[in-house]
Amino acid sequence: MNGPTLPAVCRHPANETGRDFVVGDLHGCVDALRYLLREIGFDGARDRLFSVGDLIDRGTDSLAAIDLIDKTWFYPVMGNHEESLIAVATGTMRREAWYAIGGAWAQTLGHDQLEALAIRLARLPLVRIVGSGARRFNVLHAEFFGSDADLDTADFSDQARTDMLWGRGLALGSVDPARQRGLSPTYCGHTPQRVVKQVGAQIFIDTGAFASEGRLTIVQPGTDERWSVKERWAASEGARELALP
Structure with missing residues (x-):
């Protein structure tokens, strides 16, 4: 599988003309x-809308979610579900x-189709860093142990990369938050x-959008503003007829 890739860490200046938001899985x-x-x-x-990853699987329209990466206002990071699709396309995962973890929507896709999707998703970085100083915030998928300076190196061990895509220790209370000092x-x-x-330092914003009682959540960094909605409620309100920006 060949295609362009982005650095592990992408940097973005502070948004001086509009607002920034982050959306959950x-x-x-x-x-x-x-x-x-x-x-x-x-x-x-x-x-701008930043995304913590896991665009695909489990929900109703993974293909439409992948198409979001072509929007000029959308800035996602890699999630473990994107990594899983890529692993299947490259033959390292069955x-x-x-x-079993949500990819059944792709059962009808041939290998060439899956590989084409994998090429697009492989471009996603692990981390996005937005702004600097007191206005800085970071976006990644699962968890990270270290400081801003450690993130800035963009040189991650295999274990750090696994934590960033698959880790749950911090969210489940089995890891000391002091490991995020700085x-x-x-x-x-x-x-x-x-x-x-x-x-x-980590703010977990996945509120289970795919689940019957879950919601999709968007937050505005640096504020207490947050918005959530159930997928089925949005659908009942005719959301599919709304044009994306």
Whole structure:
């Protein structure tokens, strides 16, 4: 599989003309996203939406979620579900193992189709760093142990990379939050929460969008503003007819 790749860490200047938001694990729930973007009055020409990854699997429209990466206002990181699709396409993971964690939507896709999707997803970085100084925030998928300076090196061990994509220790309370000393506010997902939850420097914003009682959540960094909606409610309100920016 060949295609362009982004650095492990991508940096973005502070948004001086609009607003920045971060969305939790989408898992194909694009109707909920459409609804929330309307709720917050999102302006695709000025505002930016960062994503903690896991665009695909479990929800209703993984292909539409992948297409979001072509939007100029959308800035996702790699999640473990994207990594799993890539692993299947490159032959390092069995399809059945991926189907068991939510990839069954792709059962009808041929290998060439899956490889084409993998090439697009392989471009996603592990981390996005936004702004600097007191305005800085980080976006990654699961968890990170270290400081901003450690993130800035973009040189991660295999264990650090695994933690960033698959780790749950911090969210589940089995890891000391002091291991994040010197880390700016860091938005992540991966481990579903009933409500947005902060542990040390990390803010967990995956509220289970794909689940019947879960919601998709968007937050505005540096504020207490947050918006959530159930996918089925968004669909019942005609969200599919709403145009994306």
